[in-house]
Amino acid sequence: xxxxxxxxxxxxxxxxxxxxxxxxxxxxxxxxxxxxxxxxxxxxxxxxxxxxxxxxxxxxxxxxxxxxxxxxxxxxxxxxxxxxxxxxxxxxxxxxxxxxxxxxxxxxxxxxxxxxx
Amino acid sequence: xxxxxxxxxxxxxxxxxxxxxxxxxxxxxxxxxxxxxxxxxxxxxxxxxxxxxxxxxxxxxxxxxxxxxxxxxxxxxxxxxxxxxxxxxxxxxxxxxxxxxxxxxxxxxxxxxxxxxxxxxxxxxxxxxxxxxxxx
Numbered sequence: 001x002x003x004x005x006x007x008x009x010x011x012x013x014x015x016x017x018x019x020x021x022x023x024x025x026x027x028x029x030x031x032x033x034x035x036x037x038x039x040x041x042x043x044x045x046x047x048x049x050x051x052x053x054x055x056x057x058x059x060x061x062x063x064x065x066x067x068x069x070x071x072x073x074x075x076x077x078x079x080x081x082x083x084x085x086x087x088x089x090x091x092x093x094x095x096x097x098x099x100x101x102x103x104x105x106x107x108x109x110x111x112x113x114x115x116x117x
Numbered sequence: 118x119x120x121x122x123x124x125x126x127x128x129x130x131x132x133x134x135x136x137x138x139x140x141x142x143x144x145x146x147x148x149x150x151x152x153x154x155x156x157x158x159x160x161x162x163x164x165x166x167x168x169x170x171x172x173x174x175x176x177x178x179x180x181x182x183x184x185x186x187x188x189x190x191x192x193x194x195x196x197x198x199x200x201x202x203x204x205x206x207x208x209x210x211x212x213x214x215x216x217x218x219x220x221x222x223x224x225x226x227x228x229x230x231x232x233x234x235x236x237x238x239x240x241x242x243x244x245x246x247x248x249x250x251x252x253x
Contacts, residue, residue, distance in 0.1 A: 010150070011146055018135060071206050
């Protein structure tokens with residue numbers, strides 16, 4: 001049951017990511033992948049709040065956890081960093097994306113987590 | 118009759134890509150949920166299931182996108198596999214929150230090694246997949 005909820009919630013998270021990342025990316029002239037960045041920041045904060053505030057396996061909680069799992073993405077961040085020319089000589093934008101995403105992701109997750117605890 | 122057909126066609130093509138993301142997202146989320154259920158990580162332990170999922174997904178997306186540039190694949194395939202399936206198979210939020218939980222549990226060394234392992238291995242995997250996919 002939990003696995004089915006996680007899969008359904010994750011698919012809705014993926015669709016929401018597609019919508020939000022696309023809208024953010026279209027609204028900017030920046031060449032950096034700011035759509036993925038915004039999605040991941042929002043998702044890290046959201047999951048931090050849920051995990052920090054709700055220590056339960058109740059299905060609504062499982063659903064929200066699954067949603068943010070599918071909403072955020074690690075693989076896109078990794079390949080976008082590579083495509084910003086991390087090798088052989090790292091570009092400034094690739095370094096910012098590589099270091100900034102985990103730093104901000106963990107920071108906002110911590111803020112959400114400890115606010116909700 | 119013709120008008121209605123064109124209209125329906127236009128509407129369905131606008132829905133095609135979001136549906137591909139939705140379907141791919143289901144597959145990717147299901148795969149990660151099954152792995153997480155099969156290989157549970159103890160509380161306070163090193164979150165190696167998320168690490169493996171994220172590194173594996175980064176490897177495959179690098180390979181897939183590089184291959185895609187060298188062959189004819191549909192936009193449906195891109196939205197299903199890269200944005201939907203691989204996008205939601207991997208997760209940035211679980212990674213970040215696991216780091217916070219490790220820190221909250223006092224395991225700062227474990228948290229630091231998890232962050233460094235995820236960043237370095239994820240980047241190397243995506244790069245490697247890209248190189249392999251680009252090679253002839």
